[in-house]
Amino acid sequence: MDALTDILNTLRMKSSLYFRTELTAPWGIKVPSQGRVARFHIAIRGQCWLRVEDMDDDIFMSNGDLVIIPHGASHILADSPDTPATDLDDVFQEIAYPGSGPLVFGGGGAGCCLVCGEFAFDDRENHPLLDNLPTLLRVTGDQSYNARWLDSVIGFIAHEAASMQAGANAIIDRLSEIIFIQVIRTTLASTKGHIPFLSAFTDPRISTVLSEIHRTPETDWTVESLGQVANMSRSAFSNRFTELANMTPLQYIMFVRLQKASRMLTEGYDSLPAIAESIGYKSEAAFSLAFKRQFGVRPGEYRRLNISSRQRS
Structure with a gap:
């Protein structure tokens, strides 16, 4: 067994799907911080902007883009960098979100569909692999089409999230774990600078x-x-x-x-x-x-x- 496989097996990672969104401009949502959690967002249709706490630049996301926020930092997703953001809990209350199905929110303008979820890690585990991941992991849509594994997985997740047939959440959870592992591998392959611990794999x-x-x-x-x-x-x-x-x-x-x-x-x-x-x-x-x-x-x-x-x- 190679070291990375053994480490990832050790981490006791559990993924879960938050929801699929149907967002229409103007819209802005603030996701609160949470420790021991890596959150992910996949742009399935349309475009949006992402602002992560303690990062200087806003990130533009469009079809096929994937971001992972490894350390559970607070962040804002919005149709425009200038759109005010509503706290996620307040969004749930405003639309009376039932806890399943698509989250529909916004002003009725241009649409954006995201698949959002998280990877939770056992509180017992502290591992330098997780501790040293950068603030944001990102694979853009053009990269994903070059890396067919991600293109295929994102397409499958989009299909399952839209259909929500029996067993869809279980399938999305397993595919999400694959994405997390593959994005780490992509980060290792593409990063030229020194990252403590992770650089040992390169x-x-x-x-x-x-x-x-x-x-x-x-x-x-x-x-x-x-x-x-x-x-x-x-x-x-x-x-x-x-x-x-x-x-x-x-x-x-x-x-x-x-x-x-x-x-x-x-x-x-x-x-x-x-x-x-x-x-x-x-x-x-x-x-x-x-x-x-x-x-x-x-x-x-x-x-x-x-x-x-x-x-x-």
Whole structure:
């Protein structure tokens, strides 16, 4: 398994469709901020403007454009940068939105159709992949037609959102997750500047090491043995890895091991000694101490808290 796949499997991402919109000018909607959520908007028909909190420039969106706001920042969608925006909750009240079906709002002028949704991430997870994503991820319609995967997926989502047949929301949720993963891959491929942690995936030698760590985190890795995987000297590898990943190789190994342990604690029934051994710890005490440093609680308490959380949900 490659490192990016393993990371994305770890994140416990859950997507959901907000709604399909039918908006007519003049219209403006302000979406409030929300932590641990990445929001997305896809322009299916027409055009609009997007203004994201703490970004200087407004973003123009038209047919086929896709934006993801990874950190849940407050933002405004409108037919024009000059149109006043109404808070989303007030829009719901004004039109008596029933919670399903298209959201119809605006003054009756030029139309715009968006598909809007979000990716929520488990509060238990803090991962440098998410932490270091830029404020806005964007794939324009002309890019999407060059990248046929996105063109096809957006077209399928538009069809399902319009028809809303039985199972449509489940299909849209799965396709939305694919979009999130593919947009991250597109960002990695197209970004020339340095992005902490993410840039490690664009270096072939460091990316190979990441995949080896994720494939067998329990291996008794050393900086020297990882340097051999990268075909680099110990010091050159250590410096390059730390520069790109924003942590040392040994820090990253510990991070991956404990992320794997957290999944085992919540998704399986292995004993603590068995989990400790499976991720490369020689004693349960050492594992417990390291786990508490990363997650704030010891493994047994972490498991109990998550069992209680699942029973309440």
